[in-house]
Every structure is written in structure tokens, then in C-alpha cells.
Amino acid sequence: MNSFEENFTLAKKLHMSGKIKAAQEIYAKIINIKDDNFLIFSLYATTFLQLKKFSEAIKYFSISINLNPNFADSFNNRGIAHAEQKNYMMAIEDYDKAINLKKEYFDAHLNKAIALKNCKKFDKAILCFDTCIKINPHEFKIYINLGNLYAAINKYDEAIRTYDRAIYLNKNNAEVYSNRGDVNLSLKKYDLALNDYKNAFKLNEDLISIFGKYVHTEMKINKWDNFYKHNEYLKKEVKKGEKTINPFDLLSLIDEPELHKKAAVKYSKLNCSEITKNEKSLEKKNKIKIGYFSADFKNHAVLYLMIDVFKNHNKSNFEIYGFNHSNRKDKITSLVSKYFDKFFDCSNLSDEEIATLSKKNGINIAINLTGHTADSRDGIYQYNPAPIKVNYLGYPGTLGSSCYNFIIADKVVIPEKEKNNYCENVIYLPECYQPNQAKVLPSKKKNSKKENGLPENSFVFGCLNNNYKITPDIFSSWMEVLKKTKDSVLWLLIDEVFAKRNIEKEANKLGISSNRIIYASRVPSKTHLERLKCIDLFLDTFPYNAHTTAKEAIRVGVPIITIIGNSFASRVASSILASVGLEELITRNVKEYTKLAINLRNDNSKLEKIKIYLNQPKIITKIHDCKKFTRDLEGIYIEMIKRVYSWS
Numbered sequence: 001m002n003s004f005e006e007n008f009t010l011a012k013k014l015h016m017s018g019k020i021k022a023a024q025e026i027y028a029k030i031i032n033i034k035d036d037n038f039l040i041f042s043l044y045a046t047t048f049l050q051l052k053k054f055s056e057a058i059k060y061f062s063i064s065i066n067l068n069p070n071f072a073d074s075f076n077n078r079g080i081a082h083a084e085q086k087n088y089m090m091a092i093e094d095y096d097k098a099i100n101l102k103k104e105y106f107d108a109h110l111n112k113a114i115a116l117k118n119c120k121k122f123d124k125a126i127l128c129f130d131t132c133i134k135i136n137p138h139e140f141k142i143y144i145n146l147g148n149l150y151a152a153i154n155k156y157d158e159a160i161r162t163y164d165r166a167i168y169l170n171k172n173n174a175e176v177y178s179n180r181g182d183v184n185l186s187l188k189k190y191d192l193a194l195n196d197y198k199n200a201f202k203l204n205e206d207l208i209s210i211f212g213k214y215v216h217t218e219m220k221i222n223k224w225d226n227f228y229k230h231n232e233y234l235k236k237e238v239k240k241g242e243k244t245i246n247p248f249d250l251l252s253l254i255d256e257p258e259l260h261k262k263a264a265v266k267y268s269k270l271n272c273s274e275i276t277k278n279e280k281s282l283e284k285k286n287k288i289k290i291g292y293f294s295a296d297f298k299n300h301a302v303l304y305l306m307i308d309v310f311k312n313h314n315k316s317n318f319e320i321y322g323f324n325h326s327n328r329k330d331k332i333t334s335l336v337s338k339y340f341d342k343f344f345d346c347s348n349l350s351d352e353e354i355a356t357l358s359k360k361n362g363i364n365i366a367i368n369l370t371g372h373t374a375d376s377r378d379g380i381y382q383y384n385p386a387p388i389k390v391n392y393l394g395y396p397g398t399l400g401s402s403c404y405n406f407i408i409a410d411k412v413v414i415p416e417k418e419k420n421n422y423c424e425n426v427i428y429l430p431e432c433y434q435p436n437q438a439k440v441l442p443s444k445k446k447n448s449k450k451e452n453g454l455p456e457n458s459f460v461f462g463c464l465n466n467n468y469k470i471t472p473d474i475f476s477s478w479m480e481v482l483k484k485t486k487d488s489v490l491w492l493l494i495d496e497v498f499a500k501r502n503i504e505k506e507a508n509k510l511g512i513s514s515n516r517i518i519y520a521s522r523v524p525s526k527t528h529l530e531r532l533k534c535i536d537l538f539l540d541t542f543p544y545n546a547h548t549t550a551k552e553a554i555r556v557g558v559p560i561i562t563i564i565g566n567s568f569a570s571r572v573a574s575s576i577l578a579s580v581g582l583e584e585l586i587t588r589n590v591k592e593y594t595k596l597a598i599n600l601r602n603d604n605s606k607l608e609k610i611k612i613y614l615n616q617p618k619i620i621t622k623i624h625d626c627k628k629f630t631r632d633l634e635g636i637y638i639e640m641i642k643r644v645y646s647w648s
Contacts, residue, residue: 082094110145222499409433410431430632463491467494478490
């Protein structure tokens, strides 16, 4: 029989060579022989850490610490295990204990800086990174993580400089190229972003979402050279369960809800997991507390859709709370905050702290208005901010997580037969899922065709949708429409030079002169609503429809034609049209869509009848009935309460 020393030596040798499970088995045996050796427990705990069994790792690091409270490595490593479970404050406590024992313990300082960043303590994190630089100024890991911090607080120039330093120290790390690409994308430096993503992909094809980022950036500038080839690759990889693309980026490329679900589930597993539970308690006599969680309490489409809901909530039965988790704020942020019983700026709070704040305020229903879009905070929901968690409005698809109880929809955007493609329980509003909005007073500035750079005597086909939603199939359809309607122009919302060049190149390929395509830039909301009236017929995108923009077009009396697809994102315009009785403008494929656009241009009387119909008082009233929509939504909330709280 081997002696204790021989077994210990063998275990350490196996451990060092990467044979973690074999080493773990021997550590387990010798612990029974010598259960007062702190180092054995620490090494045994490390094997659990390496195998991602974090609770076991914490257990055995704690035993090691009890045996020897002066061993800094055990504190640092236990901190890592806490951080992996997203218990950042507990992690920071352990890192501090390690640092108190070893003042210049670089790993503990770096781990602490990262944990502070992850729980949104940005100023403290920067100071901690500064300490790391003093200790080891040539360590690559400092700069990639500090760059990530600057990116998170929108200090893009500092982020770029910091990533540049990281790349100087390590040219073979894919993640830093990907992260710098994200910042270049935010700065609309699309050529630089594409180059960064390409470098990242070359270094590590398996890097999370890297291929999808590249493809989505190409869509931002309407570069379609490899569109079909890329889509086939994405389909194959998503079907395999690979982390190839963020779910949001997939929506504009592929109309397959089962693939959207696969991508969302994969993304969700990488970003959050349910780790806490909370008690359900609500008496019928109490007001129902609704928490709206969003990164978009600012000049954003989601806010414009929701603002009248906030205004019109029945305060006799409901209390409404706003949780703003974005550091991007503007004048509208303070304006909208007055419609809430309480409004919290959570931009500097960690996910766990936001969830704790929600629970402290007794929130019954937590509404995620952001989903998998910009500045999302998926981690909040793993801490159960409320007994009922809901996916609504901000993201047109499943969030792919068991954290959520419901998704709010209507029977057009999610037909009964498609419910299995959603991880959430589908709960239906009686009409269109999109909120109604109050009638906006017209802008004082008149928006004529001429003032918008449009020829006064031409028929204007328009699509003031985000240009990344334009696919080559839809664009080819538009060019066919222009060919068959000689006096028409196409009006697009594009203010980026690369995109304009690519659009014009594609138009010329299809035999259409670039002077028949006119570009709009972004303008304030009221001005935007007025200029929409310059469009004679709105041409929708596919598979990612116009959403808010479609509703806005209908609001100002502009007809919109669409293709109804299979996914949520491809059925929104159809839902809006169905809600006002204009199913005749819904087509089933590109061929039908093209034909309808041409026919409506050539049949002025039919198009005029549709416009007159949209301007009928009963239709206008229906579109702008915010109070009714809010009552319907409140009815849905009560139904959720009944189901989850078991009210009869």
C-alpha cells in the first residue's frame, strides 16, 4: 500500500498534468487519512473549481480556511467560485482577505477588479485595475478587462486605446479583437468592426457569437455578397447547438422560430441560470405591484410604445415601478419617471442588487422590456426579482430561459401551433400585442415631399425601417417594383456612407439608377411622424418586419404591405394590419408582395380607398385608444396573478 506521502505526490502530479478527476479521487482518499491538512483540502477544492462544481469547491475551500486562515490562495480561489455563481459581493470579500494576507497578490487584485466591474462598481473597479497595472504593467488580462469596463460605461475612446494595448501584448487572443469590434460597431466604424471580427474568427472559430457578429455587421452596411452562404452556415451551426450567433442578430436573417428558440436557449445558458427562489404571497385586497425593467427609458421605440400605458395604469388596483438599468439617459428619462409610483436608477447596481431592490419593494410581476437587445441585463431574472417574470415587447421572440413564466403576445404573432417554440407560457391579449398610443400633435414644421428631398410629382415607396432588416430578396422585390412603376422612387432610412454605396451597387446590378433611391436621416419623433405622411405606400421588410415604425405608419394613415412569415418578428406588421381590418395588405411570399405593390401603385382608386378607410374616425379612435389597451393589459396581469398565486 502506498504511503500518504506517495499518494499525495501522485495526486499533485496528476493534478499538474491536467488529469483532474484522477487527482480528485486520490485527494478524496487521503483526506480520510489526514483530515487536518489545509493544503490537501485546498487542492481538493481546486479540482472542483476546475470541474465547474462551484458549490463543492466553496465547501472544501472553507474547510481549508478553517484549518489555516492565513493561506491566501484558498481565499482567492473561493472568491473565484463565488464569482462563477455570480455572488460577486461574497467574492470581493474573499479577494480582500487574500490581499490582506498578501499585499501584492496580483491574481486577487485582478479578480477583485473584474468582480467590481461585474457588479457595476465601476469607479472602484478602475482604481483596482490601476493597482494591477502598478504590480504587473505588462499583463494582458488587465487591459482586456479594463477595456470591457470602459465599453460598458460608453467610454469608447478609452476602450479602444485599452484594447489596443491588450493586442500589443497578445496578438493571438480572439476575445479582445471581438470586443474591440463591438466598440467599433457602436462607433459605426463598420470597416474596422468587420476587420476585428474577421481576425477574431481566424483565431477562434468557436468564440461566442463571433460569426454572427460579422454577418450582422455586414447587414448594417447592406453588404450581401455572401448572404446566402452565411445563412446556410448559420442554420447548420445553430441546429448543432453551437454558440454561433446572438438570438437578436438571427431575427433579421432567418424566418425559423425553432432556430430562434435554439439560439436563445444557448445564449441564455451562457448568460444566466436560475439560482434563487422567492416566496409567493399576495392578498386579493392588496394592490398588484408591477415592475417594468428596461434599458430603454430614453429616446427609444419601446418607450414611445409604452409611455401611454404608464400614464393610464389604474392606480386604484396597481402600483407601477420603473427599474432603469441603462446608463444611457436623456430628457425623456426624467419626463417618463413621473408616471411611476417609484422610479429607480439602477445603472450602477449589480443584477443581484436590482433583483433584491425589486423584492424589497414587493414586486409581484417583473416585466422585461429589453429582452436580448442592447444593454440587456439577463442576469437580473436568475435572482427572481418577482414571483412572476414576463417577456414583453422589447424582444420579438422567446428569451430561451426557464426564468420566465410568460410571454405576452396575440394570436397573429404567436399562433397556437407555434407555442412550442417558446420557453415561456404564451398569454394572449385580445387584439394586437403592441400598445396603442395617444394622437401626437403635428410638428410645427411642415414636412412636404420637397422638404424631404423627394420629387413632388413622384409616387413614393418608403421603408423607414432600420436598414439592417433589408435582405437581398426584399431589395430585389423593391427594384422589380421600381422597374414596373416608372414614375416612382424608393425612400430609405440610411445615413451611413458604406450602406449607401452598397445599396446603389446592388440597385445598378438590378438595372435601377441610383437617383431613384433617396435617403432619409434620423429626426426627432414628431418630425418623423409628420414625414411618414410623404410616403404613398410603405414597403415592409422581411423576415424582420417594421414594428414600431409599422404602427406609426398606420397611425398617420399610410398603408403598409407586408409578408407574413413563421416567426414572431415576421408577423408583427400582419398583427397591426389585422387589428385595423386590413388583412388584404398581408401577403404570403415575395412574389405576392411584389405584385401587390405594383397593383396598388397602378390602381390609385384602390389605394385611395385604403387611405380614406385608415382616416375614418372609428379606425383613428381604435388606433389611439390607450385606455382600452391598458385595461386589456391589466386584465392579462390579473390572469397571471390568478395562475401563479392560485387565486380562484
